[in-house]
Amino acid sequence: MNEESYRTGSPADALAERFEAERPQLRTVAYRILGSVAEAEDAVQEAWLKLSRSDVTGVRNLGAWLTTVVGRVCLDHLRARASRREDPMPEQDGRVRLPDPVVSGPAAPDPVQEILVADSVGLALMVVLETLTPAERVAFVLHDMFDVPFDAVAEVLGRTSASTRQLASRARRRVQGATPAADSDAARKREVVEAFLAASRGGDFEALLSLLDPDVVARSDGGTLVPSVLRRGAADVASQAVAFARFAAEGRPVLVNGSPGVVSFAEGRPLSVMSFTIHDGRITRMDILTDPVRLAALGLTA
Numbered sequence: 001m002n003e004e005s006y007r008t009g010s011p012a013d014a015l016a017e018r019f020e021a022e023r024p025q026l027r028t029v030a031y032r033i034l035g036s037v038a039e040a041e042d043a044v045q046e047a048w049l050k051l052s053r054s055d056v057t058g059v060r061n062l063g064a065w066l067t068t069v070v071g072r073v074c075l076d077h078l079r080a081r082a083s084r085r086e087d088p089m090p091e092q093d094g095r096v097r098l099p100d101p102v103v104s105g106p107a108a109p110d111p112v113q114e115i116l117v118a119d120s121v122g123l124a125l126m127v128v129l130e131t132l133t134p135a136e137r138v139a140f141v142l143h144d145m146f147d148v149p150f151d152a153v154a155e156v157l158g159r160t161s162a163s164t165r166q167l168a169s170r171a172r173r174r175v176q177g178a179t180p181a182a183d184s185d186a187a188r189k190r191e192v193v194e195a196f197l198a199a200s201r202g203g204d205f206e207a208l209l210s211l212l213d214p215d216v217v218a219r220s221d222g223g224t225l226v227p228s229v230l231r232r233g234a235a236d237v238a239s240q241a242v243a244f245a246r247f248a249a250e251g252r253p254v255l256v257n258g259s260p261g262v263v264s265f266a267e268g269r270p271l272s273v274m275s276f277t278i279h280d281g282r283i284t285r286m287d288i289l290t291d292p293v294r295l296a297a298l299g300l301t302a
Contacts, residue, residue, distance in 0.1 A: 015056075019048055022063050026070050032141045033074040035099030035126055038297065043073045064152065071142050071156040078134035098221040098289050099126040101273045103263060103298055104255045123257045123275040123287050128178045132171050139164055140171035181279045186260070189278045193260040194253060196276070196283060200245040208238035213282040220272070223291030237286065247271065250302055265302040270295045 026047060030040035047069045059065045101123055129137055135157050142148040142156065143164075154164040183189055192211060199207035212234040220229045231237050245251070248264035248271050255261065256275040264271045273295065277285035289295060 012052075015051065018062055019051055019066070022066050025063065026066055029067055029141065029146060030070050030074055031100075031102075032126070032129065032145060033071070033138055034077055035130055037100045037102065039077055043070055043077060046073045064148070067142070067146065067148060068152055068156050071138055071148075071153070075134055075138050075156060078137065082134060097130060098219070098287055099123065099130060100294065101256045101261075101275060101289055101298070102258075103261070103273055103300060122182070122259050122277075124182065124277045124285060125175070125179050126257065127287060128175050131178065132174065135159070136167050136171035136174070139167040140175065143168045144172060180277045180285055182284075183278050183281070188281065189276070190253070190260040192278050192281060192283065193262060193276055196241070197251050197253065197262055200241045201251065203242050203245070205238055205242060208241055209234050211283055212237055213279070213284040216283055216285065218286040218288065220288040220290050223293055225292055226290050244272075252302070263300055265300075268302045270298070270300040270302075273298070273300075 023044060026044045027040055030043040031037060034040055034043065047066055050069050051066065056062060056065065129141070132140065138156060139153055142153045143150060150161045150164050150168070153168070154161045157164055157167070159167070196208065196211050198204075199211065214234050215232070216234055216237050218229075218231045218237045218240065222228045229240070231240055244264070248266055250265045251262050252265070253260060254263050254273075256273060259275065261276060262272075262274040264274070271290065273289045275287040276283050277287075
């Protein structure tokens with residue numbers, strides 16, 4: 001907003017414009033903490049309501065103030081989610097819970113999606129974040145991903161700075177130990193994914209084996225309506241890929257959290273979103289969303 005707008009506009013309008021300038025960053029913070037696009041939007045809206053009811057004339061850094069507000073809101077969401085036990089931990093009792101994928105066209109994400117998945121925060125890392133406790137996840141995301149000072153993070157968590165440092169350190173070790181290694185060459189990853197898609201369509205079992213790491217892990221989140229599946233090993237995953245391709249009339253290359261992936265359709269309806277982790281030119285992990293309710297919410301079209 002220019003100086004003339006500040007002189008002629010109302011304080012409420014000025015505050016709303018300042019908030020809109022911060023909204024993309026706040027949405028990104030909330031998405032990484034919650035792993036849900038819809039919940040992230042709700043958390044940002046709650047932050048706006050808090051701002052509209054607060055006197056922030058003495059706040060020097062509105063962005064930092066709003067980030068801590070979003071952090072508190074997200075912490076409450078995570079704690080409520082844990083108390084309801086509605087979301088299984090990854091691989092708990094054979095069930096799989098994947099965060100919401102951010103899906104865009106194969107060329108590049110649109111500006112909103114690009115902000116959500118900036119800094120190479122792929123779905124595999126988001127899955128690892130799902131394994132952290134609410135306090136660990138908030139501490140790690142705010143400090144390690146967004147450089148929020150420990151004193152500010154401690155206020156969000158209601159802890160001392162020393163204990164907050166310990167939380168972030170523990171979370172960091174868990175993330176580093178569990179996040180799979182991945183190639184960074186986007187063009188090469190795209191080639192591998194397209195070759196996988198072609199081999200699946202053609203039922204070429206041997207070609208699939210050549211693309212899969214011998215110890216590949218494929219996990220699907222079917223929600224409450226479709227059984228979740230956890231498969232290990234190249235032969236088992238290749239067999240499943242061939243079988244699934246028979247049901248999917250169409251598979252399209254896309255970007256899933258900024259990395260090459262595939263969306264499969266049947267009769268214009270999305271059947272799955274597949275995210276790939278590729279290391280040394282081979283697929284080491286596949287994270288697959290098959291939950292029809294969540295797929296419908298993504299608004300994907302063939």
